Amino acid sequence: MNGPHSENDEIAGRYKIESFIGEGGMQYVYNAQDMLLARNVALKTPKNPSAEKRFRRSAVVASKVNHPNVAKTLDYVEYEDRAYLVEELIVGADLDKAIVDKTSCVDPYLAARIMHNLSKGLAASHHAGVVHRDLKPTNIMVSGGFQTESIKITDFGIAKMAEEELAQAAENETLTGTQTAIGALPYMAPEAIATPREVTVAADVWSLGAMMYELLAGEKPFGSGLIAVSRIMSNQKPQFPAFITGNAQFSPLASSLIDIILECLSFDQNDRPTADEIVEKCSFLCYPTKERRIGTVIETGFRYGFISDQGERIFFHYDSIYGGRPAQGSSVMLSKYPGGGSWRAHPVVKLP
Amino acid sequence: MDEISALMAMRSNHVVQVYDLLFDNDTPTGIIEEFISGMDLLESSEPQASIENYLRTLWQLAAGLSDIHAHGIIHRDIKPNNMKLDDEGVLKIFDFGLSRFADPDAGTVGFKGTFYFAAPELFVDGKVSFTQAVDVYAFGATACYLADKSLPSGFSKSPPDPAPADAFSSKQIGIPDELSSLFLECLAHDPVQRPSMAFVRDSIAKYLLKDKHQALAVFGNAPQYLNKSNKSVTLNLGNIGAAVIAYDGLRFYVQSVSGEVLINNSVVAANDEMPGSCVVALGAATRHYTERAFITFDISHPEVLL
Numbered sequence: 229m230n231g232p233h234s235e236n237d238e239i240a241g242r243y244k245i246e247s248f249i250g251e252g253g254m255q256y257v258y259n260a261q262d263m264l265l266a267r268n269v270a271l272k273t274p275k276n277p278s279a280e281k282r283f284r285r286s287a288v289v290a291s292k293v294n295h296p297n298v299a300k301t302l303d304y305v306e307y308e309d310r311a312y313l314v315e316e317l318i319v320g321a322d323l324d325k326a327i328v329d330k331t332s333c334v335d336p337y338l339a340a341r342i343m344h345n346l347s348k349g350l351a352a353s354h355h356a357g358v359v360h361r362d363l364k365p366t367n368i369m370v371s372g373g374f375q376t377e378s379i380k381i382t383d384f385g386i387a388k389m390a391e392e393e394l395a396q397a398a399e400n401e402t403l404t405g406t407q408t409a410i411g412a413l414p415y416m417a418p419e420a421i422a423t424p425r426e427v428t429v430a431a432d433v434w435s436l437g438a439m440m441y442e443l444l445a446g447e448k449p450f451g452s453g454l455i456a457v458s459r460i461m462s463n464q465k466p467q468f469p470a471f472i473t474g475n476a477q478f479s480p481l482a483s484s485l486i487d488i489i490l491e492c493l494s495f496d497q498n499d500r501p502t503a504d505e506i507v508e509k510c511s512f513l514c515y516p517t518k519e520r521r522i523g524t525v526i527e528t529g530f531r532y533g534f535i536s537d538q539g540e541r542i543f544f545h546y547d548s549i550y551g552g553r554p555a556q557g558s559s560v561m562l563s564k565y566p567g568g569g570s571w572r573a574h575p576v577v578k579l580p
Numbered sequence: 581m582d583e584i585s586a587l588m589a590m591r592s593n594h595v596v597q598v599y600d601l602l603f604d605n606d607t608p609t610g611i612i613e614e615f616i617s618g619m620d621l622l623e624s625s626e627p628q629a630s631i632e633n634y635l636r637t638l639w640q641l642a643a644g645l646s647d648i649h650a651h652g653i654i655h656r657d658i659k660p661n662n663m664k665l666d667d668e669g670v671l672k673i674f675d676f677g678l679s680r681f682a683d684p685d686a687g688t689v690g691f692k693g694t695f696y697f698a699a700p701e702l703f704v705d706g707k708v709s710f711t712q713a714v715d716v717y718a719f720g721a722t723a724c725y726l727a728d729k730s731l732p733s734g735f736s737k738s739p740p741d742p743a744p745a746d747a748f749s750s751k752q753i754g755i756p757d758e759l760s761s762l763f764l765e766c767l768a769h770d771p772v773q774r775p776s777m778a779f780v781r782d783s784i785a786k787y788l789l790k791d792k793h794q795a796l797a798v799f800g801n802a803p804q805y806l807n808k809s810n811k812s813v814t815l816n817l818g819n820i821g822a823a824v825i826a827y828d829g830l831r832f833y834v835q836s837v838s839g840e841v842l843i844n845n846s847v848v849a850a851n852d853e854m855p856g857s858c859v860v861a862l863g864a865a866t867r868h869y870t871e872r873a874f875i876t877f878d879i880s881h882p883e884v885l886l
Contacts, residue, residue: 515881568844
């Protein structure tokens with residue numbers, strides 16, 4: 229097991245470590261049993277124990293937000309020279325591992341659903357006066373994989389803690405030293421880079437736009453690493469790949485999403501919508517929420533083909549494909565509908 | 581303590597969060613819960629502000645109760661005082677002090693509950709047996725109250741009088757007929773006649789989306805929308821086949837059909853409901869492809885999120 233703990237370690241007489249979940253730039257995360265309330269929780273502890281003070285401040289900030297799209301902060305304890313933040317346990321993976329890494333791009337239906345949920349969580353935190361500051365796919369937890377049964381923003385606390393590191397990194401010419409900053413860069417608003425100590429809620433809106441661009445387009449809007457900095461600061465709108473609006477099945481919804489994303493990525497923060505305004509726009513978007521499945525293409529023809537999903541034969545027309553066309557043997561994400569004879573898939577998204 | 585751990589294990593967006601338990605030696609003496617500011621629904625005027633608010637509140641209550649029931653728990657004291665809308669408009673149910681596991685032995689001695697909201701089967705002498713249907717009754721009474729903050733006077737009797745037939749249809753807020761009947765069924769004196777909370781939740785959800793659905797029909801490469809302001813579309817291919825697809829605010833259906841029309845390779849008749857995603861073919865499969873046309877038809881709606 230990684231980090232300072234092993235299985236069955238007990239913290240403050242209440243939390244018993246069951247397994248290691250992972251680590252972020254700043255913290256270790258464990259699955260622990262809350263022995264008092266007989267439930268499992270996410271237990272987070274900073275990598276650098278001397279960051280305790282900031283960790284506590286961050287717990288206080290995070291606990292102000294209460295919404296189904298935000299991971300709930302349950303407790304904060306200090307025990308044997310370490311600080312611990314106890315959070316609602318989300319069984320799943322972060323947005324990178326659950327969706328971004330598993331797709332080449334995400335169809336507008338699923339992207340709209342993700343944006344709607346994230347904007348709700350963001351609006352709730354902004355109502356509580358909390359700026360996340362470090363919104364990126366690894367700070368979003370998804371359960372149910374492509375099914376996205378729940379989508380929750382997490383690590384508000386850590387963002388507060390990372391603030392100092394991010395500010396130092398941005399003010400410093402050499403960014404390479406900090407892992408946290410490198411991961412956050414592609415999603416950072418221009419003012420978060422230029423004047424990192426003065427960011428407002430509008431910086432979160434930019435980050436949301438950047439994440440949504442990545443889902444729809446399958447690439448980061450301004451690239452990765454240090455290259456991203458000059459592009460973000462260039463005040464140029466990112467171009468969207470043509471395939472996003474190239475198919476009449478998806479183009480109306482895709483165009484609506486592109487409009488919202490471009491507004492979020494306005495260079496001047498005053499031109500960006502508020503989280504409430506994004507929620508309002510998303511609440512009018514129509515998108516099916518049909519179950520997502522994974523299948524394998526077993527037959528391809530001139531205009532259509534067939535997918536196998538657990539032995540079931542599913543018809544798909546090429547008009548239902550979002551992004552690149554899958555070949556025989558390709559793995560695909562799909563929703564299926566009764567089709568008279570065989571099932572019919574729509575949409576179909578090729579998986580890498 | 582069993583009830584408390586069952587509550588702990590329960591995941592619902594509509595049940596108040598428990599943070600801590602207090603003990604005096606081994607005796608539990610207190611529960612520390614999430615604080616929800618604002619008025620409870622006995623006092624709040626939020627649900628009465630519009631039919632949208634009213635249905636949204638009840639939909640959340642039905643969703644919360646359905647989560648509670650799915651975990652095998654009976655709340656037993658559902659009433660407007662035991663729920664609040666938080667700052668984000670999310671309904672939270674609290675006070676599980678009377679809650680029990682739903683098992684065949686669920687019962688108490690003597691009446692426990694709240695007049696006006698307690699189901700008739702709770703008003704018997706001696707041992708009282710009950711099921712999750714007591715919460716469904718209480719939901720019905722709460723639904724009646726939340727429409728205009730009034731309840732039939734007969735509800736105060738022990739046991740309560742049967743609900744008047746117009747208990748919901750007479751409310752000024754304008755409850756859709758189908759839901760008025762359904763809410764009345766929640767108040768049935770025979771517990772077996774009451775619907776499940778999951779069914780009530782899904783029925784309310786349908787009306788929250790009334791007139792908000794959209795269908796995208798793509799013919800050739802031209803997208804065309806069907807919705808509240810564009811309620812029907814005629815699909816027509818020469819003398820070969822024609823169909824009119826219409827929207828009635830809740831569903832899309834085949835209004836009329838003539839000639840050779842297939843939906844997902846199956847023959848259709850007037851009044852058939854359109855599947856969520858389908859292909860309409862004009863021209864039978866036996867024809868040359870130049871004498872056939874295909875239209876994709878995809879239905880969607882805004883997602884109601886908390």
